[in-house]
Amino acid sequence: xxxxASTKPFAERAAVALRDTFLQEALxxxxxxxxxxxxxxxxxxxxxxxxxxxxxxxxxxxxxxxxDYLERLADNVERLGGHVHWATTGDExxxxxxxxxxxxxxKMAVKSKSMATEEIELNDALEQAGVVPVETDLGxxxxxxxxxxxxxxxxxxxxxxxxxxxxxxxxxxxQRLPAxxxxxxxxxxxxxxxxxxxxxMGITGANFxxxxxxxxxxxxxxxxGRMVTSLPRIHVAVMGIEKVIPSMTDxxxxxxxxxxxxxxxxxxxxxxxxxxxxxxxxxxGPEEFHLILMDNGRSRQIAGELxxxxxxxxxxxxxxxxxxYRQIGGHAYGHTYPGxxxxxxxxxxxxxxxxxxxxxxxxxxxxxHEVCPVRIDIPRMLIELRHRLDxxxxxxxxxxxxxxxxxxxxxxxxxxxxxxxxxxVAQRPFxxxxxxxxLPLVFAKWTRTRDLPPVATxxxxxxxxxxx
Amino acid sequence: MAxxxxxxxxxxxxxxxxxxxxxxxxxxRPPRPAEARAAVRRQMAERWPEALERFRxxxxxxxxxxxxxxGLEEVAGVIRDLAREKDAHELITWASAELGLDLRGxxxxxxxxxxxxxxxxxxxxxxxxxxxxxxxxxxxxxxxFALAETGTLILLSGPGRPHSTSLLPDTHxxxxxxxxxxxTLEQVxxxxxxxxxxxxxxxxxxxxxxxxxxxxxxxxELTLTRGVHGPKxxxxxFVEAR
Amino acid sequence: xxHPIRASLLVTCLVDLFYPEVGVAMVTLLRGLxxxxxxxxSQTCCGLPLFNSGYQDEAARVARHVVPIFSASxxxxxPSGSCAWMIKKEYPGLLRDDPxxxxxxxxxxxxxxxxxxxxxxxxxxxxxKTAFRGRVTYHDSCHLLRGLxxxxxxxxxxxxxxxxxxxxxxxxxxxxxxxxxxSVRLPEVSTSILGKKIANIxxxxxxxxxxxxxxxxxxxxxxxxxxxxxxxALHLAQLLYSEGGSAPLPTPPxxxxxxxxxxxxxxx
Numbered sequence: 001x002x003x004x005a006s007t008k009p010f011a012e013r014a015a016v017a018l019r020d021t022f023l024q025e026a027l028x029x030x031x032x033x034x035x036x037x038x039x040x041x042x043x044x045x046x047x048x049x050x051x052x053x054x055x056x057x058x059x060x061x062x063x064x065x066x067x068d069y070l071e072r073l074a075d076n077v078e079r080l081g082g083h084v085h086w087a088t089t090g091d092e093x094x095x096x097x098x099x100x101x102x103x104x105x106x107k108m109a110v111k112s113k114s115m116a117t118e119e120i121e122l123n124d125a126l127e128q129a130g131v132v133p134v135e136t137d138l139g140x141x142x143x144x145x146x147x148x149x150x151x152x153x154x155x156x157x158x159x160x161x162x163x164x165x166x167x168x169x170x171x172x173x174x175q176r177l178p179a180x181x182x183x184x185x186x187x188x189x190x191x192x193x194x195x196x197x198x199x200x201m202g203i204t205g206a207n208f209x210x211x212x213x214x215x216x217x218x219x220x221x222x223x224x225g226r227m228v229t230s231l232p233r234i235h236v237a238v239m240g241i242e243k244v245i246p247s248m249t250d251x252x253x254x255x256x257x258x259x260x261x262x263x264x265x266x267x268x269x270x271x272x273x274x275x276x277x278x279x280x281x282x283x284x285g286p287e288e289f290h291l292i293l294m295d296n297g298r299s300r301q302i303a304g305e306l307x308x309x310x311x312x313x314x315x316x317x318x319x320x321x322x323x324x325y326r327q328i329g330g331h332a333y334g335h336t337y338p339g340x341x342x343x344x345x346x347x348x349x350x351x352x353x354x355x356x357x358x359x360x361x362x363x364x365x366x367x368x369h370e371v372c373p374v375r376i377d378i379p380r381m382l383i384e385l386r387h388r389l390d391x392x393x394x395x396x397x398x399x400x401x402x403x404x405x406x407x408x409x410x411x412x413x414x415x416x417x418x419x420x421x422x423x424x425v426a427q428r429p430f431x432x433x434x435x436x437x438x439l440p441l442v443f444a445k446w447t448r449t450r451d452l453p454p455v456a457t458x459x460x461x462x463x464x465x466x467x468x
Numbered sequence: 469m470a471x472x473x474x475x476x477x478x479x480x481x482x483x484x485x486x487x488x489x490x491x492x493x494x495x496x497r498p499p500r501p502a503e504a505r506a507a508v509r510r511q512m513a514e515r516w517p518e519a520l521e522r523f524r525x526x527x528x529x530x531x532x533x534x535x536x537x538x539g540l541e542e543v544a545g546v547i548r549d550l551a552r553e554k555d556a557h558e559l560i561t562w563a564s565a566e567l568g569l570d571l572r573g574x575x576x577x578x579x580x581x582x583x584x585x586x587x588x589x590x591x592x593x594x595x596x597x598x599x600x601x602x603x604x605x606x607x608x609x610x611x612x613f614a615l616a617e618t619g620t621l622i623l624l625s626g627p628g629r630p631h632s633t634s635l636l637p638d639t640h641x642x643x644x645x646x647x648x649x650x651x652t653l654e655q656v657x658x659x660x661x662x663x664x665x666x667x668x669x670x671x672x673x674x675x676x677x678x679x680x681x682x683x684x685x686x687x688x689e690l691t692l693t694r695g696v697h698g699p700k701x702x703x704x705x706f707v708e709a710r
Numbered sequence: 711x712x713h714p715i716r717a718s719l720l721v722t723c724l725v726d727l728f729y730p731e732v733g734v735a736m737v738t739l740l741r742g743l744x745x746x747x748x749x750x751x752s753q754t755c756c757g758l759p760l761f762n763s764g765y766q767d768e769a770a771r772v773a774r775h776v777v778p779i780f781s782a783s784x785x786x787x788x789p790s791g792s793c794a795w796m797i798k799k800e801y802p803g804l805l806r807d808d809p810x811x812x813x814x815x816x817x818x819x820x821x822x823x824x825x826x827x828x829x830x831x832x833x834x835x836x837x838x839k840t841a842f843r844g845r846v847t848y849h850d851s852c853h854l855l856r857g858l859x860x861x862x863x864x865x866x867x868x869x870x871x872x873x874x875x876x877x878x879x880x881x882x883x884x885x886x887x888x889x890x891x892x893s894v895r896l897p898e899v900s901t902s903i904l905g906k907k908i909a910n911i912x913x914x915x916x917x918x919x920x921x922x923x924x925x926x927x928x929x930x931x932x933x934x935x936x937x938x939x940x941x942x943a944l945h946l947a948q949l950l951y952s953e954g955g956s957a958p959l960p961t962p963p964x965x966x967x968x969x970x971x972x973x974x975x976x977x978x
Contacts, residue, residue, distance in 0.1 A: 011896060011898070014896060014898065014899050015898050018898055018899065018902050026689070028906075029690065030690055033690060054495060056492075057492040057493065057494075058492075058494045058495060060488055060489055060490060060492035061492040061493050061494045062494065063483070063488065064483065064487075064488040064492065065483065066479055066483055067476050067479040067480040067483050070476060070479060071476055074472065080674075084472070085469070086469065086470050086471070086472050086474075086475035086476075087469065087470075088469070088470045088475060088478075092469050092470075095469075096469070136697070137687070138685045138687040138688070138696055139685075139687035142687065142688070155686070155687065155690075156687070157687055157688070158690070160688075160689075161689065162688050162689050162691075165688050181688040181689060181691035181693050182691075182693055184688055185685060185688065185693040185695075185696050188696065189695065189696055189697060192697065193602075193697075196697075197602060212497075212664065213664045213667075215676075221683070221684050221685060222683055222684070222685050222696040222697045222698065223635060223683040223696070223697035223698025223699075224696075224697045226631065226635050226677065226697075226698065227635065227697055227698075229675070230631055230632060230635070230675065231632070241479070245494070246494040246495075247494065247495065247497050247661070248497075248657050248660040248661050248664060249494075249495045249496070249497045249498070249657045249658075249661060250494050250495045251657070251660075252495075252653040252654055252656060252657035253495055255653060255678075256653050265530075265680070266526070266617070266618040266619075266680070267618045267620055267678060267680045268680065269530075269679065269680050269681055269682070269683060269684055269698070270677065270678065270679060270680075270683075270698065271677075271678035271680075272675065272676075272677055272678070273660075273675065273676035273677075273678075274674065274675055275667075275673075275674045275675070276674055277674065278674055279626075279673060279674045281587070281588045281626075281627035282625065282626060282627055282630070282673060282674060283585050283586060283593070283594050283597055283627070283628075283630040284594065284597075284598065284630045284631070284632055285625070285631075285674050285675065293475070295475070295478075295479075299478055299479050299482045300482070302479070302482035302483055302485070302486065303482050303483075303485035303486035307486070307489060308489065323884060323885040323887060323903045324896075324899055324903070326903075327899050327902045327903055328899060359764075360763075360891070360892065360895045360896070361896065361899075362889070362892065363852070363885050363887060363888065363889025363890075363892045363893075363900070363903070364762055364852070364889055364890075364892070365852040365856070365884075365885035365889065366852050366853070366855075366856035366857060367852075367856070367883075367884070367885065369856070370856055383761065383762060383764060383766075384764075385764070386762075386763055386764025387764035387765070387766050388764070389764060390764050390765055395764070403760055403763060403765045403768060404765070404768060406759070406760065406768075407757075407760055407765070407768035407769075407771055407772060409754070410754045410755045410757060410760075410772045410775065411754070411771055411772055411774075411775040413751070413752045413753075413754055416754045416755075420727055423727075435935060437936070442894065443894075445894040445895075445897040446893065446894055446897065446932070448897060449897060449898075449901040449933075449936065450901065450904070450929065450932030450933050450936050451931070451932045451935045451936045452928070452932060453728045453729070453928065453931070454728075455727050455728065456727060456728060456729075456730045458730060459726050459727055459730055460721050460725060460726045460730035460733035460734070460749075461726055461749075461751060462730075463730050463733070463734060464733075464749045464751070467734065467737050467749075
């Protein structure tokens, strides 16, 4: 698995990504394109800003009564003949699906793109249990064949060249295929069409779940979401508890901004609203519908510092604009959810220790906050996470001492001036032509790639005397 | 596994620990959805020509193919021409009652074989339809709503209206009249709220599909490719006589 | 005007230590505009580096040091979007529970202005002079742009300069990769982000990239000079002067690259 990188320190994983010239180019092209599409889409949509505020308010209002909405959702799903499972942990969610597979003699399960199932590493578990999992989103299919993980929330295979995809598909169908996206897509269509018709179970996530009606909402462009929910005899949807929304009226607010934020489309090609299993006299649809409501660390943040991260729609807009993501891509983060929101979600799901390094993988430029459809203040929460790393003594002792000493200097002008004077003396051997080009110790982290101005011969404080 | 009660109790405890980040309320549902729906219908009875034009523009922008037909004969003509162009000999359709017109008379005489969805879900009929759906190059459906601001066709599933008709064939043709036009997502919300109250009584179809153009992907080097899983072409036929 | 406007300088640690000429330019510019300028000497740093690294308690102690220093100031002018943001947006929160200073922090937030905003929005100045001739481009500092919502003031001033052509920087609103401690915690990533910024700057053909934050200047000039580029990174204050004041000449870059830059940045 490409996820093997996660055992290395983050900085090393990032360095690997920086040296990958194809990845660098692919990231620039993809993120620049998504940024432009999003911008154009909102530019022609004056009501967009007000809708973002409303969407944010709906998410907040839902969290304020999350227990009620989950209960209402469950009641409605059950009323329609569906089954609801309550999974406190990711393990429980996974076990529930495996049990269903065993009891229903499921041999093959087709999946539509779902970050929730990535989160619980469902595919590995299914394989070990003798069930063949088939990812059907083209990007997910590619990375499943490559035994990798998604590198972008909505474009999982942006790190792959068409040549690499051609190799993977050629191996799969036993025939040499050209590196032509059109041809490769047609091959995937044919291969996967058979699987849709054969599979016993369809597994999806949920973009939204409407409490009023017991409806699961799936948003896709390819149509695999529709296949997976209608052709196999069993449909299982796995969703984080924060995906519930109150009503159809609310749903329309989210639909109006979701695709615009993700791909710049007014709507994605398919928005599929699924209510329970096949109803009486219907020709098709699954015989059984199961909804797994998964907590997996989310409820701890309802009253926690990462509460706002529970608003996230998984649109990927914050990845595209993040200068760090744009340089290193998704894999370097080393967890299911990449990018700035991914750091927060990782902390939520795996605890603060998991983001000891990642919490600093942001320049706090605020671009993520600016584009988030529900205006999640990601930089603020990253600072909060950093604060916790200090408070919980997860941050290295040396770092904590440096910052605390630094504070002492800043609150004591005399000490501050003294250390400036010392710095000026200490830098002397390193000044060349008025620049510092190579410094030892921690300063080398700057001067290895950039020049640094030396401490001025006369600071402004000193020059002020002459200006008065 | 936690029981439902335990699970919800934990959530409730957490919810009660905080007043939240700011005072907020969800979107206001229409207090009387049926009346709101009637009001939308009245509005659209006036505004449908503008909505149709906007629908056409947006639908074409997402690579939909728009046709206008005066009546049944012209609809059949459009479909016949399409079948000829695709060298297709078989069509699947919604049940005639759901489609609102019977194409068999005009198309079967042209040598096209038509498999209409059964109006109920008995196993043998279901099997036959599924086989035909997996094979047929063209699927013909109605559309319950045509949403102008996004160029979206909205289809409700139910007896006689399977959703594979609009999904499995390479070409999907949707037929609709002026009474199906809506202008905004907000209006769709009203329709769905009203429908939900109807459905709560009748327990009809399980799926609502919003379709905005042909199936597409950009997962290989961001190259836009159509027809990855769903139809490669989507046609909308607007019937004036309806 | 009944009395001259009085402004206290909060020059920021980076300007004080590394770019004192920016502070000097600011004094000359403001005085030329009729502003009475003072400089409270016990100032050190606003504490932003502590805050952004998660050391909020430490940052709050710095805030407690800074707030009283400026308690008597009519206006506080800051040549940095990020430091202005810290004082305006974060100090009130950090000192919210401080019975003595909570109110003062809020009052200070209201009286504190980033330089370009002070010029255009408080003084109402849109036309000043410059010694610079040629093409410039402008980089939006993240905290000024997204933190304080300011993208126009600098552009107004720059585009009104006689003899100066302002060209838009592609990706002007994208981070330069500085990010305070980020630049040394993840130096490779920070430099890689900077690489894109420099490529964009070079695309404009400008002789000078202007910013309103010494952090960005340190990052951009560090990269430009390492690359041997003739393009200079200057603070807005270094470019501007006013009728009543003397022209603050940009200090020429102290090494070989100065020769290449000289043709474009010769002072009038």
